[in-house]
Amino acid sequence: xxxxxxxxxxxxxxxxxxxxxxxxxxxxxxxxxxxxxxxxxxxxxxxxxxxxxxxxxxxxxxxxxxxxxxxxxxxxxxxxxxxxxxxxxxxxxxxxxxxxxxxxxxxxxxxxxxx
Amino acid sequence: xxxxxxxxxxxxxxxxxxxxxxxxxxxxxxxxxxxxxxxxxxxxxxxxxxxxxxxxxxxxxxxxxxxxxxxxxxxxxxxxxxxxxxxxxxxxxxxxxxxxxxxxxxxxxxxxxxxxxxxxxxxxxxxxxxxxxxxxxxxxxxxxxxxxxxxxxxxxxxxxxxxxxxxxxxxxxx
Numbered sequence: 232x233x234x235x236x237x238x239x240x241x242x243x244x245x246x247x248x249x250x251x252x253x254x255x256x257x258x259x260x261x262x263x264x265x266x267x268x269x270x271x272x273x274x275x276x277x278x279x280x281x282x283x284x285x286x287x288x289x290x291x292x293x294x295x296x297x298x299x300x301x302x303x304x305x306x307x308x309x310x311x312x313x314x315x316x317x318x319x320x321x322x323x324x325x326x327x328x329x330x331x332x333x334x335x336x337x338x339x340x341x342x343x344x345x346x
Numbered sequence: 347x348x349x350x351x352x353x354x355x356x357x358x359x360x361x362x363x364x365x366x367x368x369x370x371x372x373x374x375x376x377x378x379x380x381x382x383x384x385x386x387x388x389x390x391x392x393x394x395x396x397x398x399x400x401x402x403x404x405x406x407x408x409x410x411x412x413x414x415x416x417x418x419x420x421x422x423x424x425x426x427x428x429x430x431x432x433x434x435x436x437x438x439x440x441x442x443x444x445x446x447x448x449x450x451x452x453x454x455x456x457x458x459x460x461x462x463x464x465x466x467x468x469x470x471x472x473x474x475x476x477x478x479x480x481x482x483x484x485x486x487x488x489x490x491x492x493x494x495x496x497x498x499x500x501x502x503x504x505x506x507x508x509x510x511x512x513x514x515x516x517x518x519x520x
Binding site: 264265277278281282285304305306307308309338342 | 348351375376377378443468469473474475476477478479
């Protein structure tokens with residue numbers, strides 16, 4: 232059984248289960264800048280491999296999720312985060328859908344009232 | 347009325363698609379613009395000297411990230427050699443995730459336009475510079491602050507129409 236486990240992809244983390252959970256969470260939430268439609272957990276692009284190593288190292292050094300994500304977005308911009316933070320530059324991304332919903336509701340209601 | 351509104355919505359929708367499609371998502375604005383170069387401690391290629399940020403000149407310079415495995419870098423190298431010949435801007439290289447032998451051999455074949463190269467074997471400096479596709483080039487001012495970043499191959503057009511005017515602008519500010 233243990234020899235079978237050794238064949239699994241090297242995303243496994245060793246003995247600290249919390250660290251492993253954090254590691255797996257963070258690498259699925261960081262975009263592979265080279266391939267863009269994959270996260271760095273899925274990608275085998277050299278940069279993705281390097282960034283996984285970097286994440287692992289930072290977690291081993293006791294850094295938390297917030298620190299790691301800031302580290303990455305400071306260097307690669309918010310684009311590397313799959314869940315971009317709320318900022319003035321991307322406000323439309325966050326409130327756009329609600330505005331659309333409001334406009335559509337308004338139009339549909341008007342239509343019904345006129346009827 | 348409804349017809350008008352639906353036409354307007356349709357036009358908005360199409361123009362959003364148009365903007366979305368014409369926007370090159372590969373080019374990500376670097377958050378490092380107007381920030382100081384990151385600290386590092388790495389060897390210099392072709393020598394055993396260990397370098398840190400203080401080796402960079404107190405002058406405007408281009409910092410070009412390249413590798414011998416980077417096919418596009420061959421195309422760019424012709425322009426880098428031209429930049430060296432013109433002597434309008436200093437050029438320093440970062441050899442990124444490469445082997446020493448390959449890198450030195452590559453410079454012998456294609457010419458060496460760099461004053462020197464920082465040898466970033468593990469790509470840590472690359473990570474600190476947000477490098478995600480070689481070649482990439484930074485324009486750094488005399489205070490070692492990054493003023494512009496060019497992702498991908500620098501061609502004559504970018505050199506003459508973007509880099510040189512930006513250098514003039516920076517020099518005017520001094």
